[in-house]
Amino acid sequence: MATVETLTMVSLEGLESPVWLVPDYTSYPDESCNRFQVAIQDYQDPRLDDLAKGTNDAFRYLLSLCDSGNSEKITDVRLLRSSQLVETLPNGYTGMSIDINKGRSGGKSSLYLIWKTIVINVNPPQYILGYSVVYGNLPSEEPRNAVTTLDNNDDNINMGFGGNYVWVVPEYGSARERARTSFIFIAQDHNNDNYKNLAKGANGKYRYLLPMINRGTKQKIIGLRLLRSSSQILSPPKGYHGMTKDINEGRHGTYLYLIWEGIYAPISTFVSGVRIRYGSKSSDEPEDAMTEISNKGDDINQGFGGRRIPALQRRVSKFLSRTSQIFIMKTLPKVLEEIIVTASQYGMQKSDNEEMTPPPGYNKMSIDINKGRGGTYLYLVWQDRDINVSATEFGLFETSATGSCL
Known part of the structure; x- marks a missing residue:
C-alpha cells in the first residue's frame, strides 16, 4: 500500500557524503576547550556546519565549550564507534558526548566524541620575559623591584668602579613561549645601541646582558639574583640552575654573577575547537582529521550515506x-x-x-x-x-x- 508524504527530501542513498572532524590546537590554556556538546535538532542553524550533511536525519551540531575560568582543559579528542551503547569511558579518557548517531535512521552503531583533560594551574607561573637597566646617581634611587644580591650586599652593578649606579630590573609574564632560558654576558670595546651598558660612567669596556630563548629547553627562568664573591665561582649555588660568567671580568675587584632559578615547563597543547570538513569520497579525508580510537572509521556519516538535496x-x-x-x-x-x-x-x-x-x-x-x-x-x-x-x-x-x- 503506497502512502503519500509531504515533499521534503529526495534521498540519494548509496552516494558518499563523508564528514570529518579536524581538531584545532593552542598552547594557551585560556583558549582551550573544557567539553564538547552535541545538539540534535529539526531546524537548521545557518551559523553551524551540520554533522549529518548528506543524510535524511535531523541536523546535528557540535559545540565547543571553552570556559577560561575552568581549570580542566582538553588535550586530546577522538571518536569512539561501538555496536552498542557506551556507558564507561575507555582508560585515560575523562569526558564523552552523547551518541552522535542517536535517532538516525538505519544506524547500526553508536558514535561518541571522547576526550582527555588535564587540570592546570589557574594562576600560571610568572616567567622572566626580559629585563631593563635603570641608572641612578644616588643609592636611594634603586628601584623597589631591582634584582638583589644573595647576601644583600649592594645591588649596584657598578659598585666599586665609579660611574652611575646601575640596577637590573626583571620583567615578568605568563607567556611561556617568551620565557627566557638563559642569559649571556658580553664585554666589548664598542657600544651596542640595542642594549643598555651595565658599566655606564665607568672606565673600560661596554658590558651587556643578552636574554636568550632556547625553544628546545623545557626549563624556563622564573627568578634572578646577583651573586657577589671575593673568589671565582664555577657553578650556581643550590636551588639555582644557571649563571653567567663574571660580569666584572677584566675590571678587577669582586666577582659578580647573574644567577637564575628555573622550573620545568613542558609545552602543553590544548584543543581549542573542532572544524568540520565535507568531502565527496573517502579519499578526501584530511590528514589531520580526528581519528576513531580503534580504527573503525573516521567518517561521521559512515553507514548512513546519501547526499542532502533541498526539497522543492x-x-x-x-x-x-x-x-x-x-x-x-x-x-x-x-x-x-x-x-x-x-x-x-x-x-x-x-x-x-x-x-x-x-x-x-x-x-x-x-x-x-x-x-x-x-x-x-x-x-x-x-x-x-x-x-x-x-x-x-x-x-x-x-x-x-x-x-x-x-
Whole structure:
C-alpha cells in the first residue's frame, strides 16, 4: 500500500557524503576547550556546519565549550564507534558526548566524541620575559623591584668602579613561549645601541646582558639574583640552575654573577575547537582529521550515506491559464533524473510495488525517482486543476521556493 508524504527530501542513498572532524590546537590554556556538546535538532542553524550533511536525519551540531575560568582543559579528542551503547569511558579518557548517531535512521552503531583533560594551574607561573637597566646617581634611587644580591650586599652593578649606579630590573609574564632560558654576558670595546651598558660612567669596556630563548629547553627562568664573591665561582649555588660568567671580568675587584632559578615547563597543547570538513569520497579525508580510537572509521556519516538535496518547496500563485504548464528544475550534480514540479498540490509517494497510476486525489505522477537503484519506488505526484486568470496576467509568474533539509 503506497502512502503519500509531504515533499521534503529526495534521498540519494548509496552516494558518499563523508564528514570529518579536524581538531584545532593552542598552547594557551585560556583558549582551550573544557567539553564538547552535541545538539540534535529539526531546524537548521545557518551559523553551524551540520554533522549529518548528506543524510535524511535531523541536523546535528557540535559545540565547543571553552570556559577560561575552568581549570580542566582538553588535550586530546577522538571518536569512539561501538555496536552498542557506551556507558564507561575507555582508560585515560575523562569526558564523552552523547551518541552522535542517536535517532538516525538505519544506524547500526553508536558514535561518541571522547576526550582527555588535564587540570592546570589557574594562576600560571610568572616567567622572566626580559629585563631593563635603570641608572641612578644616588643609592636611594634603586628601584623597589631591582634584582638583589644573595647576601644583600649592594645591588649596584657598578659598585666599586665609579660611574652611575646601575640596577637590573626583571620583567615578568605568563607567556611561556617568551620565557627566557638563559642569559649571556658580553664585554666589548664598542657600544651596542640595542642594549643598555651595565658599566655606564665607568672606565673600560661596554658590558651587556643578552636574554636568550632556547625553544628546545623545557626549563624556563622564573627568578634572578646577583651573586657577589671575593673568589671565582664555577657553578650556581643550590636551588639555582644557571649563571653567567663574571660580569666584572677584566675590571678587577669582586666577582659578580647573574644567577637564575628555573622550573620545568613542558609545552602543553590544548584543543581549542573542532572544524568540520565535507568531502565527496573517502579519499578526501584530511590528514589531520580526528581519528576513531580503534580504527573503525573516521567518517561521521559512515553507514548512513546519501547526499542532502533541498526539497522543492515551490508554490505558484500566478499561472498561465492551466496548471499543466510545468517548471523543470534539475537536481544537484550527479543526479540524472529531472524532477517535474507543477500544480498547487503535490507530495512524495513511496511504495513497495511499482505504481502505474497516481493515488486517489492526484492525477499526475513522475517516473520512479529511484529507478535502477533498488529498494523502494519513489514518485513525485501532483494534482492538476484549472485556474482562470486575466489576459494581463498571462505569462506572469510569482514563485517562492525554499529548501528544506531534515
